[in-house]
Amino acid sequence: MRASRWRMKLFTGNANPCLANDIAKYLGIPVGDALVSTFSDGEISCAINESVRGVDVFVVQPTCAPVNDNLMELLIMIDAFRRASAARINAVIPYYGYGRQDRKTRARDPITAKLVSNLLVEAGAQRVVAIDLHANQIQGFFDIPVDHLLGVPTLAEYFKRKVGKDCVVLSPDVGGVTRARDLAAKLDSALAIIDKRRPEPNVSEVMNVIGDVVGKSVIIVDDIIDTAGTLVSAAKVMVEKGAKEVYGCCTHPVFSGPALERLSASPLKEVVVTNTIPIPQAKEIPKIKILSVAPLIGEAILRIHEDLSVSKLFEL
Numbered sequence: 001m002r003a004s005r006w007r008m009k010l011f012t013g014n015a016n017p018c019l020a021n022d023i024a025k026y027l028g029i030p031v032g033d034a035l036v037s038t039f040s041d042g043e044i045s046c047a048i049n050e051s052v053r054g055v056d057v058f059v060v061q062p063t064c065a066p067v068n069d070n071l072m073e074l075l076i077m078i079d080a081f082r083r084a085s086a087a088r089i090n091a092v093i094p095y096y097g098y099g100r101q102d103r104k105t106r107a108r109d110p111i112t113a114k115l116v117s118n119l120l121v122e123a124g125a126q127r128v129v130a131i132d133l134h135a136n137q138i139q140g141f142f143d144i145p146v147d148h149l150l151g152v153p154t155l156a157e158y159f160k161r162k163v164g165k166d167c168v169v170l171s172p173d174v175g176g177v178t179r180a181r182d183l184a185a186k187l188d189s190a191l192a193i194i195d196k197r198r199p200e201p202n203v204s205e206v207m208n209v210i211g212d213v214v215g216k217s218v219i220i221v222d223d224i225i226d227t228a229g230t231l232v233s234a235a236k237v238m239v240e241k242g243a244k245e246v247y248g249c250c251t252h253p254v255f256s257g258p259a260l261e262r263l264s265a266s267p268l269k270e271v272v273v274t275n276t277i278p279i280p281q282a283k284e285i286p287k288i289k290i291l292s293v294a295p296l297i298g299e300a301i302l303r304i305h306e307d308l309s310v311s312k313l314f315e316l
Contacts (some may be wrong), residue, residue: 006056006087008305011048013061013073016278019094019294020060026298032057036073044069046076048084057086058129058301063097063116064254064277071097071116075123082124090304091125092297094276095252099134100224102141117141129300131276131293132179132223132251147310149300151251151274152179152221154291156186158272159219163247167217168192172234176222183221192218194234214242225250225273228259232266239267252276253288260285 011032012020024031033049059081061074074091081089098112113134120128121144128142131149139146159167170192171180177193184191192211218238225231225248235246246268253273263271264285272289273279279290296313303310 006054006305008056008058008301009050009052010058010060010301011077011081012059013070013077015061015064015070015073016094016275018278019062019275019292019297022275022292022294023060023092023298023301026294027301034077036077044072044076046073046080048077048080051084052081053085054087056088056090056305057081058090058092058305060092060094060297062093062095062276064095064252065256067097071119075119078120078123078125088126089124090127090129090301091120092129092301094131094293094297096130096133096138099138102135102138113138114141127304129297129304131274131297134223147300147304149293149296149310150182150314151223151276151293151296152182152186153313154274154293154296155221155249155251155272156183158289158291159183159187159247159249162270163187163217163219165189167219168211168213168243170194170211170213170218170220170234170238172196172220172222172230179223180221183219187219189219190216194237196230209237209241213238215244217245217247218243219247219249222248222250224252224254225259225271226254227257228255228262228266231271232262232268235266235268245269247272249273251293253279253290255279255283263287 009032010024011034013036035047037045063071098116101112127145129147132151165188168190169180169184171177172194195208220234231248238246247270248268249272251274271287274291274293
């Protein structure tokens with residue numbers, strides 16, 4: 001590889017240090033020495049304990065729960081690196097919180113995905129690396145380069161070994177058809193779609209199933225599993241329609257509210273997720289299988305640092 005004009009250092013906040021350590025191992029470098037803590041009143045304190053002058057800095061920090069704390073940690077760390085004369089500051093955000101509010105659906109709605117992008121740029125971020133943004137158009141909310149990585153290749157490699165080609169990939173809604181089609185193409189399998197209506201947030205109603213699932217292994221794919229209502233409802237419908245077995249998968253395991261109880265009681269054989277968001281040991285129920293995205297992010301970081309094409313990763 002061509003030598004970069006800058007040195008590279010990797011840092012992390014408190015959101016997902018295990019993922020940052022795995023990425024650092026892939027890169028063959030240590031995690032940078034930084035301490036992010038709080039004052040007695042709850043304000044966030046950041047201490048960068050090594051020089052970053054002239055360095056290509058990568059900050060790994062998904063903005064998952066507690067979302068506001070992790071977002072503020074990221075912003076404060078970026079500000080600290082900017083004031084310490086880092087050559088380039090790359091915000092690596094495996095899970096982009098506040099991304100679900102990406103447009104106005106009713107009068108007086110906020111667009112938080114754009115607000116957060118403004119905050120990151122104003123803090124001093126010069127590039128963003130994210131995985132499976134809730135909507136592709138969020139890339140356009142930034143006035144800096146965005147490398148949008150995909151979780152589908154990681155999921156596809158697992159399911160190739162697990163179920164082979166005799167399966168159907170199901171999109172739980174019309175908005176997720178592109179993702180489901182990508183997974184189906186990588187598995188060389190058929191595609192099915194659920195046409196549903198959502199009367200209010202976190203409440204979904206299944207309407208119609210497009211595609212044949214009788215006697216098939218069905219893989220339901222989504223970007224996020226939040227309360228698991230959509231996934232579990234879709235799994236029940238698949239069983240009613242004659243599916244042999246049903247799997248669920250997603251990139252971002254938010255798992256809020258009654259998600260774990262619903263998944264445990266569901267007909268799903270397995271729920272495959274990635275580690276963009278850390279899952280506490282107490283939430284690791286037997287049905288959950290966690291895949292690592294550290295190699296994906298690590299390879300993207302190497303390519304960014306060496307000024308090589310990141311799009312090559314999409315072809316894997």
